[in-house]
Amino acid sequence: MDAQVKAATVPPEVRGAVFTTCVLAALAGLMFGLDIGVISGATQFIQAEFKVSDHMIEAIVSSMMGGAAVGAVGAGWMSAVLGRKRSLLLAGVLFVAGSLFCAAAWSPESLIVARFVLGLAIGVATFTAPLYLAEVAPEHIRGAMISVYQLMITTGILVAFLSDTAFSSSGNWRWMLGVIAVPGVLFLVGLFFLPDSPRWLLMRGRKDEAQVVLKKLRGDDTVIAREISDIEEQLKTRQHGLSLFLGNSNFRRSVGLGVLLQVVQQFTGMNVVMYYAPRIFKDMGYDTHAQMWFTAAVGLTNVLATLIAFAFVDRLGRKPILYAGFAIMATGLGVVGTMMHLGIQSHGEQIFTVAMLLVFIVGFAMSAGPLIWTLCSEVQPLKGRDFGIACSTFTNWAANAIVGATFLSLLSGIGNAQTFWLYGALNALFILITFWLVPETKGVTLEQIERKLMHGERLRNIGR
Ligand code: BGC
Numbered sequence: 001m002d003a004q005v006k007a008a009t010v011p012p013e014v015r016g017a018v019f020t021t022c023v024l025a026a027l028a029g030l031m032f033g034l035d036i037g038v039i040s041g042a043t044q045f046i047q048a049e050f051k052v053s054d055h056m057i058e059a060i061v062s063s064m065m066g067g068a069a070v071g072a073v074g075a076g077w078m079s080a081v082l083g084r085k086r087s088l089l090l091a092g093v094l095f096v097a098g099s100l101f102c103a104a105a106w107s108p109e110s111l112i113v114a115r116f117v118l119g120l121a122i123g124v125a126t127f128t129a130p131l132y133l134a135e136v137a138p139e140h141i142r143g144a145m146i147s148v149y150q151l152m153i154t155t156g157i158l159v160a161f162l163s164d165t166a167f168s169s170s171g172n173w174r175w176m177l178g179v180i181a182v183p184g185v186l187f188l189v190g191l192f193f194l195p196d197s198p199r200w201l202l203m204r205g206r207k208d209e210a211q212v213v214l215k216k217l218r219g220d221d222t223v224i225a226r227e228i229s230d231i232e233e234q235l236k237t238r239q240h241g242l243s244l245f246l247g248n249s250n251f252r253r254s255v256g257l258g259v260l261l262q263v264v265q266q267f268t269g270m271n272v273v274m275y276y277a278p279r280i281f282k283d284m285g286y287d288t289h290a291q292m293w294f295t296a297a298v299g300l301t302n303v304l305a306t307l308i309a310f311a312f313v314d315r316l317g318r319k320p321i322l323y324a325g326f327a328i329m330a331t332g333l334g335v336v337g338t339m340m341h342l343g344i345q346s347h348g349e350q351i352f353t354v355a356m357l358l359v360f361i362v363g364f365a366m367s368a369g370p371l372i373w374t375l376c377s378e379v380q381p382l383k384g385r386d387f388g389i390a391c392s393t394f395t396n397w398a399a400n401a402i403v404g405a406t407f408l409s410l411l412s413g414i415g416n417a418q419t420f421w422l423y424g425a426l427n428a429l430f431i432l433i434t435f436w437l438v439p440e441t442k443g444v445t446l447e448q449i450e451r452k453l454m455h456g457e458r459l460r461n462i463g464r
Helices: 002-009 012-050 054-081 084-104 108-136 139-168 173-178 181-191 198-203 207-218 221-236 241-247 249-267 270-283 288-316 318-342 347-365 368-378 382-414 416-437 446-454
Strands: none
Touching: 012 054, 012 084, 012 108, 012 139, 012 173, 012 181, 012 207, 012 270, 012 288, 054 084, 054 108, 054 198, 054 382, 084 108, 084 173, 084 181, 108 139, 108 198, 108 368, 108 382, 139 173, 139 288, 139 368, 198 207, 198 221, 207 221, 241 249, 241 382, 249 270, 249 368, 249 382, 249 416, 249 446, 270 288, 270 347, 270 382, 288 318, 288 347, 288 368, 318 347, 318 368, 318 416, 347 368, 368 382, 382 416
C-alpha cells in the first residue's frame, strides 16, 4: 500500500527512468540465465561434430564458469575504478563477442576459449548489475527489482532450453550458441540510456553529477538531499575490503559464511541438471526429441517454483524455506538415484523418475536458488560489502565450474545411481549446516545484523 502510494506520486519522467532500470535488471538476469542454460542442448551435437570425449565436453561446459569466476573478481576492481556503467558496457561487448565466437568455433579448443570470454562477461555482469541496481533503484522498489533479477535468471534458462529445443531438429549447435548475442545487443543499447550510479559518482567526488542523476531518478529535492547525505555518511566509514578482511575477524566470519553459502548452493547439484539434463533423460531411456522437451519442462518448473520463494520468503523466513528446500532436494535426488539403481524399465517408472527430478528442481528454485543470493548480500557489513559479495560471487562460479567439470566423470567413475545419491546426501548435510550456521534475517535491518556480527555474536544468531 505504502509502495503504491509512493509510486503513484512519482512524476512520469522519474517513472520512465525507473522503468529503464527495471528493463536493465531484466536483461542482465536474462543473460545470466541464457548463459547457464544454452549449453545443455548443444553438447550432444558438439560431441558428434568434433568427435570429442566426455572430458572435453566437461571442459567446454565449465570454461564458461571459470571465465565467470575470473570476471567476478575483476569486476570488484573495475566497478570501483571504471564505474558500474562502464563495467556493464564492457560486459555487454564481451557477451556479444563471446556468443558470436562460440557460434564460429572451429575446434573444441577454440570453443573453450570462446566460452571463457562469454564467462568473463557474465562474471562482470553478475557482480555489477545487482550492485548498480541496488544503488539506483528507489527504496520502495529495491526488493522488487532484485526479485525481477532472480526471476529473469530462471526465465533466461527456460528461453535457452526452448531455443535449444527449436534448433535441435536441425542439430545446429552454432545457432543455439550464437542466438544469445541478440539479447546481448539489446542490453548494450539499453545501457546507453542509463545514468551512472549516484553512489559511484559520490565515491569519485563528482557531487554535481550525482545530483543531476538523482534529480532524474528521484525527482523530489528533499529525498535527493537526504540520500546524498546518507551516502556521504556511509562513504566516510568505508574501508578497503581487503584490509578489513585481514584486520577484522568478525568480517572474516561473514565473508566465510558468504563463501560457504555459495558452495552449498552449487553442491546441491542444481547445475548438473541445468547443464546435462538431456544426458540425464537419455540415461532414463528417452530419445533426443523427448530429452529436449523434458529439459524445457525442467526450465519451466524452475521459473514457476521461483515464484513460491517470493510468496513465502518474507512470511515464513529464510531458514524454514531452506530446511524444506534441502529436504525436498535430498528426497528427489535420493529417489532418482534409487530408480537408476533398480533399473528404469516401464513407461511408468520413466515418468516417475522424471517427476522426482522435477521435485528436486522445485526444492532448489523455491529455496537455495534465490535465497542464497539474498543472504549473501544481507550478512556483509556495509564497510566491506563490495568485497564480501565479490568473494561469494567468485565462489558461486568457481564451485559451479567444479560441479560442471566433474559430473560426466562421476557418472562413468562411480555410476549414475551413486552420483545422484552423493548429491542427495550433500543436500541432507546442508540441513545441518543451515541449522548451525545460517542466521534468520527475515524482518531484521542490515544495521542490526552488522551490529551483532561486529560484536562477535555467533553467526546463526546475527539475525533474529
Ligand atoms: C544459481 C545458478 C543456477 C540458477 C538456476 C542461481 O541462483 O546461482 O548457478 O544455475 O540459480 O536457476
